[in-house]
Structures are given as C-alpha cells and as structure tokens.
Amino acid sequence: MATTNDFYNGMNIIFNNEIYTIIEFLHVKPGKGSAFVRTKLKHLKTGRVIENTFDAGVKIDVANVERRPYIFLYSDEEYFHFMHQETYEQVMIPKSLIQEPLLLKENQQVYIAFDADTDTPITCDLPPYVELKVVYTEPGVKGDTAASTPMKNARLETGLEIKVPLFIETGDIIKVDTRELKYAERVKK
Numbered sequence: 001m002a003t004t005n006d007f008y009n010g011m012n013i014i015f016n017n018e019i020y021t022i023i024e025f026l027h028v029k030p031g032k033g034s035a036f037v038r039t040k041l042k043h044l045k046t047g048r049v050i051e052n053t054f055d056a057g058v059k060i061d062v063a064n065v066e067r068r069p070y071i072f073l074y075s076d077e078e079y080f081h082f083m084h085q086e087t088y089e090q091v092m093i094p095k096s097l098i099q100e101p102l103l104l105k106e107n108q109q110v111y112i113a114f115d116a117d118t119d120t121p122i123t124c125d126l127p128p129y130v131e132l133k134v135v136y137t138e139p140g141v142k143g144d145t146a147a148s149t150p151m152k153n154a155r156l157e158t159g160l161e162i163k164v165p166l167f168i169e170t171g172d173i174i175k176v177d178t179r180e181l182k183y184a185e186r187v188k189k
Contacts, residue, residue: 002062004037004054012044012063015052019044019063019115019122027056044113044122047099064116067125072108080104080124082112093121102160103130103178126178131187132156133173140166151183 002013004027011022020041029035035056042049044065054060070082070091079092080101093112095101103126104110111125137154151163156176164183168174175184 001059004056004058004060006060007037007039012065013041014061014063015041019065020050023049045097047123065122066114066116067111068114070110070112072104072106072110074106075101075104082110082124085109091121093124097121098124100126100178100181102156102158103132103176103181105130105132105158128178129175129184130178131173131175132158132160134164134168134170137164137168137170139169 002011007022007025009022009024013020013022020043023040023042025037025039027035027037037054037056039052039054040049041052069085071085073081073083073090075081075095079094080098081090081092083090091112098104108130109127113122113125114120115122133156134154135157138152140150140152150166152166152168153161154164154168154174155161156174160176160181162176162181162183164174168183168186173187173189175187176182177184
C-alpha cells in the first residue's frame, strides 16, 4: 500500500482493478478546499492514456511489475514466441498483447512486463526505434515536391507500410519510431 504522496513517474498502480503506469502527476493545493493530485495514467495492456484526479493522501495499491529482456524468435497463428536472454527460457504471448506486431523481426530485443505476483505477461515493450529494410518503394521523381516535405509510401520487410522521404530506395535500411510509426532516419551502410 502507498499513498498519493509516494507517487513518482513510472510507478505501477492498480486502478479500477487494472494495472496502470503513472506518466505524470501534479500535487495541487488550492486556496480553498482540500489538496488533490492530478495524474495521467497509461493502461499497461492497451496503452491508452487517461487522466484522473486523486484526493491527497488516498491509499493506492502498488502493482508489482517486472520488466525482463527477451529476444523475439517467431510467430504462429495465435502466439508470438520469445526467449529470455540469460536463462534461455521461452515464453508465448498472445497476439493481442503486442501493440504493433509489424515492428517485430527475428532476433529483435524487447522487454516483456510481467505481473510478478502471478508471473503472467502483461505487455511487450519495443525499443524506441527499430531498424527495418525497405523491400519496395516507388522511385522518387525529381521535382515532385508539392508538399513541404515530400514523402512516398514504402513497404518494409515485416509488411508494415509507412511514408518515407523521396530519397529512400528499395534495399535501404531505415529507423522507424515505434511510438509514432513514422520514419526517423536512414541507417548508414
């Protein structure tokens, strides 16, 4: 048990019988009335962010969550298969727990969050950027710059389609921002 005075960014709490991570919080002491804490909470399973206000000093259940490093092995019809980097233990995660499955490729490192009390996987966290190969994109046409930043469609090795700048060609390796599903930069060869 903890109180709102113990809040910190990244703390995992149980709210409405679900596990949330505190993204940001603010203690407020108005001139009139009692103090309160304004928070932004991220649902661990869905990634949805909500805002909530707690009365100051309210008791909150703390969730015991462990993040463990795993390597993605392969996927089948229902599950994604991962292997722990140190113990070589394998775990299967339902496809519903992976927010962006088209960003996963073989031998990629991820962190899987487990509910430490029940030892069940909650979510799979990708690194902020992943490197993927462009398998198909139309050639960029010189002078095709009607937009301020000219972009074109590209299909990546995992099947994901995103917008990339005109100078990107088939065969290039690019960095993709996993939080926004956007092109970040071209990887130098």
